[in-house]
Amino acid sequence: MADFALTHFLPFRLNRLAAEISEGLATLYAERFDIDIPQWRVLATLSSGETWTAKAIVASTRTHKSTISRAVEALSRRGLIESIQAPDDKRAFHLRLTAAGRRLFRQLEPLVLDYERDLLARLSESEGRALARGIGALEKALKLEERRDEAV
Amino acid sequence: MADFALTHFLPFRLNRLAAEISEGLATLYAERFDIDIPQWRVLATLSSGETWTAKAIVASTRTHKSTISRAVEALSRRGLIESIQAPDDKRAFHLRLTAAGRRLFRQLEPLVLDYERDLLARLSESEGRALARGIGALEKALKLEERRDEAV
DNA sequence: ATATATTAGTTGCGCCTGAAACTATATTTT
DNA sequence: AAAATATAGTTTCAGGCGCAACTAATATAT
Incomplete structure (x- = not known):
């Protein structure tokens, strides 16, 4: 029987990579x-400045709706986003950044982009392309691609 | 200012992929x-049949030691692994599968290998190679590669 | 029109996790 | 050799998460 090696097993490797990178x-x-x-x-x-409903954020980020609900509440409490009841559907809310939220995001953005850039800089160009290709293929296989039509 | 797109952002994409694949x-x-x-x-x-200490499993899987401690306890309670105090260090324990543990793993193994195979079968050969190359490169960049010298 | 089913979002609950403190043992320093 | 430091593994505790139940509103079926 061939030896099973956890450290060669794709789900484990992806998990470990994601955990390591996200944590940082x-x-x-x-x-x-x-x-x-x-x-x-x-x-x-x-x-981007557009308004989104919680539902659309859930679909786009594939995050549980209770988690998004709590995040929205926390951000609203801090005045970073605002929530306007949809006129055509009183259950739903159009969410968008406030001025303070945009300000915070402008500070946040270079930070996270630098993080990504520094990470990718440790790969050769062709390794970077291989990574992008492989990840894209997996996303396609799992139907995780961006679906613009889900946005409000 | 260029639009930031979460769905094109590597840490997010890896996280989403890992979550989706692990969950299944x-x-x-x-x-x-x-x-x-x-x-x-x-x-x-x-x-593999070798004995490992909890410490070595922690290092190899990059899982928190309290999490491993609890997993070891649960598996021991079910008689799937056994734990022998290291003669040279009374704090440490050599862990290994029991006969029941080996039996269970023999049933488990084809299940998880099929899962991985079915997943990769949805990629073309060259996409699969790209994925392996990209992931390997990231692991190397993050120094997550297997380190055999950490065992026991 | 009324009843039924579905949907947007929230909330209570139990579970899991990681941080930090802790116990027991080993190692290093003085 | 005693004291200080480090290490293997456990446990307590607080926070976050997903499930499932819930409320309010909308859509569908009869």
């Missing part, structure tokens, strides 16, 4: 801005 | 064997 990044913005991962996802999603 | 896999073995992810990692690590 999350520590970065937690320390300076007291933002956690779900909150970061909401801010980043809203960063 | 973990559900698979949770349902049939009542094993959770940390327990799976311990079993898989011990599957």
